[in-house]
Amino acid sequence: MLAGVRERSYSLNTVEAYATGLLLFLNSQEVAAPNIGWQRATKDDVVRFKRELAARGNDADTIALRLAAVENFYAWAETHGFVRVRPFKVNPKGEGPAPVVKAPPSTRARKEVFTEEQFERIRACIVMDDPILRRRVDLMFRWGWGVGLRVAEVCGLSVRNLRRSVEAEAPPRARGRSLGEAFAATAAEGFVLDLVPAATKGEKGGAVLVPRALMKPTVEWIDGSRTEFARADADWVFVTEGGRPLTPETLGRYFLAAVKAAKEVGSFHSLRHSYATRVLSEFNRLGHPELGALFVQKQLRHAYRETTEQYTHMVHMRDHAITAGMAVNRAFGGRN
Numbered sequence: 449m450l451a452g453v454r455e456r457s458y459s460l461n462t463v464e465a466y467a468t469g470l471l472l473f474l475n476s477q478e479v480a481a482p483n484i485g486w487q488r489a490t491k492d493d494v495v496r497f498k499r500e501l502a503a504r505g506n507d508a509d510t511i512a513l514r515l516a517a518v519e520n521f522y523a524w525a526e527t528h529g530f531v532r533v534r535p536f537k538v539n540p541k542g543e544g545p546a547p548v549v550k551a552p553p554s555t556r557a558r559k560e561v562f563t564e565e566q567f568e569r570i571r572a573c574i575v576m577d578d579p580i581l582r583r584r585v586d587l588m589f590r591w592g593w594g595v596g597l598r599v600a601e602v603c604g605l606s607v608r609n610l611r612r613s614v615e616a617e618a619p620p621r622a623r624g625r626s627l628g629e630a631f632a633a634t635a636a637e638g639f640v641l642d643l644v645p646a647a648t649k650g651e652k653g654g655a656v657l658v659p660r661a662l663m664k665p666t667v668e669w670i671d672g673s674r675t676e677f678a679r680a681d682a683d684w685v686f687v688t689e690g691g692r693p694l695t696p697e698t699l700g701r702y703f704l705a706a707v708k709a710a711k712e713v714g715s716f717h718s719l720r721h722s723y724a725t726r727v728l729s730e731f732n733r734l735g736h737p738e739l740g741a742l743f744v745q746k747q748l749r750h751a752y753r754e755t756t757e758q759y760t761h762m763v764h765m766r767d768h769a770i771t772a773g774m775a776v777n778r779a780f781g782g783r784n
Contacts, residue, residue, distance in 0.1 A: 469513065469514035469516070470517050470518065470521055472497075472501070472514060473517075473518045474486055476496075476497045487530060489535050493535060494518065497515075497518070498511060522534040560713055561714075561718065561721050561722045561725050562593075562712065562719070563722075564726075566710070566712055567589075567593055567719075567722065570589070570703075570707055571589060573706045573709035574586055574589075580673045580676070583669070583673065584669070584674075584686055584694075585702050587665060587666060588602050588702075589703065589706075589716075589719070590665075591605070592719030592720060592723075593722060593723060594659060594662045594723070595656050595657075596656070596747055597720070598648075598649065598717065599703075600648075600696040601643055601644075602699065603647065603686060603693055603694050604693070605685040605686065606683050606685065607682075607683050607684070607685055609642045609643070610627075610663075610666070610670070610685060611627055612642070613641040613642070613663075614627060614631050614634060614639060614663070615630050616639075617634040617635075617636040617639060618631070618634045628667055631664065631667045636660065637659065637660045638659055638660065639657070639658045639660070640655050641657075641658050642654075648749070652749070670685060674686075674687065677689055678691050679691050699716065703716040704716075723748075727740060727747070728740045728741065728744055731743065
């Protein structure tokens, strides 16, 4: 049931609100009793649950939201054959399925986040006939996904800075050689790269950590296909067919076209949001949430910790919704 709510593209706030309401109901004193259970709940049990919520100090809007989650749950359970009769009808006339009630609007702007599967689908939908140009755009998408760069920062990547980053990790004998040779002589799994200040927000500059898995294809691009377009003195990593830097507006249009073709929703900046939530989730899994928040703040160059905490809040909501969904799923035998 919760999976169905998420598939309708409702926000994490909505999923969390449903999960919380259902868990409270399933764990309520009446429904949790051994001789009752959620499949035998009656209208009186729902009324007692409502009173229990009020006794806990919940306001009228919160109570209505919790009851809406329970109502929708029983409408779903009746449709799938888990119950024969709902404890109460959802709408005044008792007609039709339960309406989906959204959670109260968040004070935070909604941030579109892609899963890895969605990102791979977007990459597969890059609309370009020339394989070299397609490779260029795909690599630019990966810089947003794998490092969390803004669209202008990707377009402003410098060959000179990238070379310095690689040579800092290479032995002295490899310095001064081709970029590919210098990279091949390194063993680092990550490279610290200075961004061009003019391409960053507020022209503040900053440094980011680039994984080896992304640096490798970028070095291959610079030493290979890029040489067909770029002038010898050009410092931009990504250039147009005419040898000029690709503009943020053009890259943004390429991304929106791929997103539309993949039937997804989001902009290039969504890759930055996706990076933050993915990294925070991994640090949480390893048991180091504070370290994860600090890393994301440094990597995304947030001036204030509060900005990073927006992503922490998103990850918490998602993890809570997943945990709650699993608990609800267990309550009715794991059927969806």
